[in-house]
Amino acid sequence: MSIYGMDKDLKIIIRAARIMLQNGAETYRVEDSIGYMAVRLGLRAQSYVTPTGIFVMVEDEDTRTATRVRAISNRGFDLSKLDDMNEFSRSYDFRNYSWEETMEYLASVDHRTSKYPRWFIWLCAGLASGGFAFIFGENLHETVAAVLAGSAAMIAASLFSKRRAHLFISSFLGGLVAMLVANLLGEFFPEADVNLIIIGAVMPLVPGVAITSAARDLVMDHLVSGLARAGEALMVAAAIAVGVAFKYFL
Amino acid sequence: MTLPLWLHGIIAFFTCLAFGVVFRVPKRALLSCGIAGAAGWLAYGVALLYFNNVMISSLCGGFAVACIAELSASVLRCPVTVFAVPGIIMLVPGLLAFDAMDAFLEGNYTAGLGMVIQTLFIAGAITTGLVLAGAIISGLRTSLRKKNVIIDEYQEED
Numbered sequence: 001m002s003i004y005g006m007d008k009d010l011k012i013i014i015r016a017a018r019i020m021l022q023n024g025a026e027t028y029r030v031e032d033s034i035g036y037m038a039v040r041l042g043l044r045a046q047s048y049v050t051p052t053g054i055f056v057m058v059e060d061e062d063t064r065t066a067t068r069v070r071a072i073s074n075r076g077f078d079l080s081k082l083d084d085m086n087e088f089s090r091s092y093d094f095r096n097y098s099w100e101e102t103m104e105y106l107a108s109v110d111h112r113t114s115k116y117p118r119w120f121i122w123l124c125a126g127l128a129s130g131g132f133a134f135i136f137g138e139n140l141h142e143t144v145a146a147v148l149a150g151s152a153a154m155i156a157a158s159l160f161s162k163r164r165a166h167l168f169i170s171s172f173l174g175g176l177v178a179m180l181v182a183n184l185l186g187e188f189f190p191e192a193d194v195n196l197i198i199i200g201a202v203m204p205l206v207p208g209v210a211i212t213s214a215a216r217d218l219v220m221d222h223l224v225s226g227l228a229r230a231g232e233a234l235m236v237a238a239a240i241a242v243g244v245a246f247k248y249f250l
Numbered sequence: 251m252t253l254p255l256w257l258h259g260i261i262a263f264f265t266c267l268a269f270g271v272v273f274r275v276p277k278r279a280l281l282s283c284g285i286a287g288a289a290g291w292l293a294y295g296v297a298l299l300y301f302n303n304v305m306i307s308s309l310c311g312g313f314a315v316a317c318i319a320e321l322s323a324s325v326l327r328c329p330v331t332v333f334a335v336p337g338i339i340m341l342v343p344g345l346l347a348f349d350a351m352d353a354f355l356e357g358n359y360t361a362g363l364g365m366v367i368q369t370l371f372i373a374g375a376i377t378t379g380l381v382l383a384g385a386i387i388s389g390l391r392t393s394l395r396k397k398n399v400i401i402d403e404y405q406e407e408d
Contacts, residue, residue, distance in 0.1 A: 024273075024331060079276070079329075079332045079335065080274050080275065080276040081274075082331065083279070083329060084276075086329050087327070114274045115276075116274060124267075124272055127264070127265070128265050128268035128272060128339075131262070131264055131265030132340070134261055135258060135261055135262065135340075138253050195348060196345075199345055199348050202344070203339065204269065204272045206342055206344065208273065208335040208338060208339045208342070209335050211342070211373070211377070212380065213331060214377075215380055215381050216330075216381065219381040241351045244348070244351065245355055248355055
């Protein structure tokens with residue numbers, strides 16, 4: 001017996017699945033979570049999830065069905081939201097909360113900004129770039145320069161995070177700014193290897209989520225999603241490379 | 251590498267902590283991200299000393315990251331992705347991809363193509379290590395636990 005009525009249950013399922021998918025979940029994990037939520041809402045579900053869309057059909061014990069489709073755009077990565085939704089799908093107590101409360105909770109997760117303040121994320125992007133440059137260059141000049149260039153690249157990349165086609169534009173801008181700042185700092189640190197600074201600075205922009213979930217999806221037999229993610233990773237890498245390639249015009 | 255391996259491990263730990271914040275990892279999972287990254291980088295470094303082959307080393311690195319990620323995932327009840335994503339970033343062949351792009355832009359296509367293929371193979375090696383560990387550990391876990399009733403039930407109908 002479904003808890004809130006089939007249509008309302010389906011709305012909860014779609015919303016939670018969308019938040020997971022938009023924040024870096026592998027598609028097999030989303031399908032599993034849809035199955036868990038459906039069972040705990042008293043339904044059975046069949047779902048087909050790709051990185052750009054969710055299709056869910058639920059069925060109750062009288063074989064009545066309901067279907068919902070949701071197209072996904074604007075994918076990002078906030079792994080703490082993924083963690084919350086993973087927990088939600090497995091252990092949220094639907095019987096103790098009304099439908100409105102549940103939807104309110106989902107909306108609060110969906111719209112919340114990260115627990116880390118933005119300046120802290122930018123700083124950490126810089127530190128990550130610095131650590132990377134230090135490991136490969138083993139030289140403090142490059143490390144300091146990479147910290148600055150990495151922060152600048154991350155700030156540039158997050159400027160356009162809400163627009164359409166933001167993935168390409170932000171990666172391109174990140175690569176471009178990393179290259180410009182690295183060349184500028186190359187003037188102040190003549191001993192530093194400018195190429196190493198650039199590489200360190202673009203490291204936080206590398207599509208780590210896409211690479212990881214592509215591999216995991218492919219192995220879990222989600223072939224379409226795996227290839228789509230691999231395509232996303234290649235596209236982002238190409239966008240960064242195009243931005244960096246502008247150094248030949250300097 | 252001229253600096254000692256332990257120093258590399260420490261730097262890798264803090265670098266992966268920072269990557270974790272960039273990917274907005276939940277706070278309780280941050281420490282494991284750093285450990286996964288350091289383990290991956292140390293495994294890569296040690297394997298590079300023994301085999302002197304970048305591909306095998308990348309496979310070992312990916313394997314180590316995934317082992318820590320799978321273990322942390324079951325202890326902290328977090329998705330594996332949360333730990334694996336910041337962990338593998340250190341191993342991504344960014345230097346090689348950059349050199350390949352440089353070669354292409356200078357019109358040196360043969361060298362560039364070689365480097366692109368090497369980059370793709372290294373990326374393949376990392377993901378192979380990643381999924382190998384994932385398959386082994388999750389296989390062990392499901393054979394120890396009782397069958398996943400929910401998933402099996404809704405896939406067997408029709």
